[in-house]
Amino acid sequence: MKPERPALSPLLRSDAQGMILAQLFMNPDDGFSISDLARFARTSVPTAMREVDRLLDAQLVTAKTFGRSRLVRVNRMHTLFDAIKLIVSHSYGPAAVLPAALYGIDGLDKAFLFGPWAARLKREVGPEPSDVDLLLVGYVNRIEAARAAARVEGYLGRAVNVQFVSSAEWQNATTDMTRDIQSKPRVELDLD
Secondary structure (H helix, E strand, O other): OOOOOOOOOOOOOOHHHHHHHHHHHHOOOOOEEHHHHHHHHOOOHHHHHHHHHHHHHOOOEEEEEEOOEEEEEEOOOOOOHHHHHHHHHHHOHHHHHHHHHHOOOOOEEEEEEEOHHHHHHOOOOOOOOOOEEEEEEEOOOHHHHHHHHHHHHHHHOOOEEEEEEOHHHHHHOOOHHHHHHHHOOEEEOOOO
8 A cells, every 4th residue: 555645745655764764863861662653643553663674774864783673873964864854843843752741740731733834734624834833731830831832932843822722621612712623633742
């Protein structure tokens, strides 16, 4: 089966490839297993393995084997490292960077990307996303959350607009804003 055209970058082969590249290039100090990359990219392990094999062949990543597992890490010394990082940060970067930035914020139950970025990833035609819309659900310290979002703005090269709703409001959807966000495409961030 031929993969669908990538929604966020015409330079890439597929959204799975974009998400795997984003996870690796936006977190260059971390190593990931094939199953970690597959879960993040919301694709199968064999698909993630094929993408990693292509990256290994191009020497864009390195891999260490531990038993039956491979730990994959980006090759920072590759001459295309900065260029690829720029491409994936602009397109698939928000999903790769924001979970780590939000990690440990007290009271955060869920986080969603919404707006044009999420719509494009869900294959809706629309304008090029100029910023990132982020919804935080829970009883969150707003100052701490805003600081976390501000830290990644420079990394992503675009503004991160943060909206807040309580867990009860998210569940009951009594405001227009919550109903509007729930009715449109959104991407839940993996906070684990």
